Amino acid sequence: MTKKEVVKMVLDGKKPPYVPWDCKFTIEALEKMKKHYGEDVDVEKLVDNHFIKLGQSSGFKIDIGNNRKKDIFGTIWDMTYEKDIGNVEGLVLPEPSMEGYQFPDPNDPILYAGMEEKIAANKDKFILYSIGFSLYERYWCLRGMENAFLDFMMYPDFCKDLLHQIADFNIAVIKNVCERYPEVDGIYFGDDWGAQKGLQMGKDIWMEFIYPEVSRMYANTRELGKYQLIHSCGDIAEIIPELIEAGVNCINPFQPEVLNVDEILPAYRGKVAFHGGLSTQKTLPYGSVEDVRRETLHLLDLGKDGSYIFCPSHATEGDTPIENIVAFIEIIKAQKK
Amino acid sequence: MNELFSQLATCIEFGKINKTAPFPPNMKDQEGSHEITLQLLNQGVSADDILQKALIVGMEKVGVKFRENKVFVPQVLMSAKAMDAAMAHLKPIFAENNTMSKGTFIIGTVEGDLHDIGKNLVAMMVEGNGYEVIDLGTDVKAETFIAAADQHPGAVLGLSALLTTTMNNMEKITKAIKEHNQEVKICIGGAPVNQEFCDRIGADSYNPDPQGVVEFLNARAS
Numbered sequence: 001m002t003k004k005e006v007v008k009m010v011l012d013g014k015k016p017p018y019v020p021w022d023c024k025f026t027i028e029a030l031e032k033m034k035k036h037y038g039e040d041v042d043v044e045k046l047v048d049n050h051f052i053k054l055g056q057s058s059g060f061k062i063d064i065g066n067n068r069k070k071d072i073f074g075t076i077w078d079m080t081y082e083k084d085i086g087n088v089e090g091l092v093l094p095e096p097s098m099e100g101y102q103f104p105d106p107n108d109p110i111l112y113a114g115m116e117e118k119i120a121a122n123k124d125k126f127i128l129y130s131i132g133f134s135l136y137e138r139y140w141c142l143r144g145m146e147n148a149f150l151d152f153m154m155y156p157d158f159c160k161d162l163l164h165q166i167a168d169f170n171i172a173v174i175k176n177v178c179e180r181y182p183e184v185d186g187i188y189f190g191d192d193w194g195a196q197k198g199l200q201m202g203k204d205i206w207m208e209f210i211y212p213e214v215s216r217m218y219a220n221t222r223e224l225g226k227y228q229l230i231h232s233c234g235d236i237a238e239i240i241p242e243l244i245e246a247g248v249n250c251i252n253p254f255q256p257e258v259l260n261v262d263e264i265l266p267a268y269r270g271k272v273a274f275h276g277g278l279s280t281q282k283t284l285p286y287g288s289v290e291d292v293r294r295e296t297l298h299l300l301d302l303g304k305d306g307s308y309i310f311c312p313s314h315a316t317e318g319d320t321p322i323e324n325i326v327a328f329i330e331i332i333k334a335q336k337k
Numbered sequence: 338m339n340e341l342f343s344q345l346a347t348c349i350e351f352g353k354i355n356k357t358a359p360f361p362p363n364m365k366d367q368e369g370s371h372e373i374t375l376q377l378l379n380q381g382v383s384a385d386d387i388l389q390k391a392l393i394v395g396m397e398k399v400g401v402k403f404r405e406n407k408v409f410v411p412q413v414l415m416s417a418k419a420m421d422a423a424m425a426h427l428k429p430i431f432a433e434n435n436t437m438s439k440g441t442f443i444i445g446t447v448e449g450d451l452h453d454i455g456k457n458l459v460a461m462m463v464e465g466n467g468y469e470v471i472d473l474g475t476d477v478k479a480e481t482f483i484a485a486a487d488q489h490p491g492a493v494l495g496l497s498a499l500l501t502t503t504m505n506n507m508e509k510i511t512k513a514i515k516e517h518n519q520e521v522k523i524c525i526g527g528a529p530v531n532q533e534f535c536d537r538i539g540a541d542s543y544n545p546d547p548q549g550v551v552e553f554l555n556a557r558a559s
Contacts, residue, residue: 028502078451081476087451145454149411150418153352153360195410196528197545202409257529281529285501319502 003050004185007126010306011186011227011249013270018335019303021310022051022275027083028318029325036322047329050309052122055130055177057190057231058085059141060110072104072111075141084315092142093162096155103165106172112180119183128229129177131170132190135213136201138166152205159209167213171220178224186227186249189217194234196258203238211242218246229275233314234258244272253313256295257281265302275309277302278328284312284320292327300335341380342391345373345423349395349465352415354422360415371422384430388467392423396465400548403462410458413547417461424464438469439558442550443485444495445473447510450503455527459495462547468554479513486514486521493554496540498527508538515539522557524550 001017009016025033025043034041061069061077069077069086077086093101119127133141139162140148151159174187191214193199199206221228229250230243235258236251243251254261254276261277268274277299278284283291299310310332316325347353348370351361355369368376370392377387399416402408431438442463446456453475464470471489473481482494494514498507507530511523524542525535535543542553 081449081451146414146457149414152411153415154358198406198409200410202406202411205409205411281501317500317502319505 002124004124004126007050007309008185008227010273010309011229013273013306015304015306019300019308019310019332020050021047021332022049023047023311023329023332024315025325026315026317029316029320032318032320032322033325036326048333050126051128052118052125053128053130053188054115054118054181054184055111055128055132055188057130057132057188059133059138060108061086071141072108073138073142074101088141088144091144091147094144096143096147096151096158098158098162098165103169106169106176111173112176115181119181123183127183127185128188129174129181129184129186130188130190131173134170134189134191134217135163135166136193136210137191139163149201152201152209156209160212163209163213167217170217174217174221174224174226178226184226186229187221188229188231189214190231192231192233193239194232194236194255194258196234198235199239200234206239207242211239211246214243215246218248222247237264240264240268240272244268248272250275250309252276253280253311255279255281255313257313261299262302265308269305269307271307273307273309274303276311276313277308278310278312280312280314280317280320284316284324287324289323289327292324293331296328296331300331341373341377342387342394344368345370345377345387345391346395346398348373349392349416349419349423350398352412352419354415354419369422370419371426374423374426378426378430384427384434385436387423387427392420393466396420396462397548397551400462400466400546400551404546404548410454413458413461417465420461420465439467440554441469441471441489441492442495442554443471443473443482443489443492444497445477445482446475446497446499447503447506448476448478449506450498450500451475452497452499452527455499456495456497459497459526459547459550462551463495463554466551466555477510479510482510482514483517486518493522493524493557495524495526495550497525498530501529504529504534508534511538511540524553526550 006016006020033043059071061071064070067080074092076089078089079086177184218228227249230248231252237259250273252275254274256279265274278295283295353364353369355371358369399413403413444456444460446453460470460472486494496507498504514521523540525540526544532543544550
């Protein structure tokens with residue numbers, strides 16, 4: 001059975017032969033892994049992930065020097081501290097107006113660069129096209145986060161219009177991806193809505209502003225016959241029913257510090273899958289190897305009947321001891337032996 | 338008079354800035370914190386009474402509702418905007434009279450971390466409760482916190498971190514501040530921070546929400 005088939009079983013609510021996994025690592029964590037496994041280690045091969053992600057999880061960016069990158073929406077990213085995604089610098093839309101602003105072209109070749117080669121090299125894997133910062137996050141990258149929160153209240157019409165146009169852009173990109181690359185199995189939407197406790201904007205605002213547009217994007221993806229997987233950090237427990245209704249097949253990162261994994265996974269098994277679960281706020285950075293082993297084995301047991309894909313609940317950060325990284329990699333791979 | 342205090346507290350609680358502000362929709366065309374503060378001042382009410390009997394009352398309600406997940410970041414920001422509109426009239430009076438605030442709170446996001454929403458929410462809530470707030474911004478080094486604390490004896494420090502990777506810096510900064518002056522009180526907060534971490538690094542107070550910081554400061558001020 002190929003990795004693609006195992007992942008599809010999970011997303012279809014069936015019991016897989018083992019719990020599949022897809023684990024990512026930050027640049028700093030990768031450096032630790034190179035020191036441990038050797039400079040020439042192929043981490044993808046070592047970890048033996050089940051997904052291959054095309055597209056970009058945090059936007060298409062070009063280097064503009066001085067430790068800065070610019071994405072196709074015009075947002076400048078300071079890469080000084082956060083080297084994987086960066087931190088937004090300045091505002092693209094300082095006023096609640098799109099006058100003079102030009103949306104990127106959904107036919108820009110940068111959006112599809114290198115896809116044929118990656119697909120050809122990973123045919124046994126579940127192939128995802130990643131649209132990072134897919135709605136609300138794209139909005140606040142353009143307007144600034146405080147402005148975004150205030151726009152919900154002060155400029156609701158502008159806010160809905162901009163969110164609608166962001167969704168339109170994504171829908172056009174997804175259409176292109178599906179038409180040009182039929183091998184793609186699913187779309188991976190990233191958009192952080194959660195806080196440590198509840199949604200950042202609260203459910204009422206999420207329902208009024210975010211839900212109509214994600215529903216539209218997800219309906220489009222389903223019509224094109226693709227699976228849809230989403231990523232939202234934080235406590236999003238209260239909107240899981242709405243996400244299922246909108247056709248979501250899998251939810252990442254399933255943070256154990258804010259979501260009760262032992263209750264949520266069995267409660268929704270068969271309706272939606274979860275991808276994540278291993279604590280990156282506590283166990284990985286601060287726990288012992290034994291703690292990591294115990295939590296990993298518990299998650300694999302919890303997910304053995306389906307609806308679960310293992311990974312740390314975020315790209316593994318550089319503050320994780322290498323012994324803890326080695327521990328969970330060994331356990332997940334041992335499932336197939 | 339009491340009616341105006343109550344109206345002003347309501348404006349703060351629900352984020353009504355001025356008469357033309359569209360939010361909240363159910364207070365459309367009603368006067369906001371800007372107009373009502375001016376009315377109170379014109380009637381000879383002292384700035385301190387306006388702060389104590391209306392603004393702080395409204396902000397405290399918002400803080401409690403935020404803690405209880407009854408309102409969220411957007412509503413808190415609107416309340417802060419309404420507070421700013423009122424304080425724009427009161428601050429010159431406080432400055433002229435050299436009126437003492439309840440105390441000074443120095444806040445910053447620790448070195449290596451550029452996240453500021455949580456820090457800003459705490460700063461707004463603390464200021465809205467009658468304290469002078471000195472915001473050192475993000476990516477703040479230990480020496481900057483120490484210099485600010487030296488300049489403002491008796492001030493409480495607030496350290497924020499969103500990432501597990503920058504919690505290490507929170508620990509280093511806390512220890513450096515305490516080594517310099519054991520008497521300085523330090524509050525810490527941020528998504529991955531908890532009481533256990535607070536105890537381990539020797540900080541004085543951990544709070545999962547801004548109202549907790551206000552209550553810590555109020556307990557010290559009383």
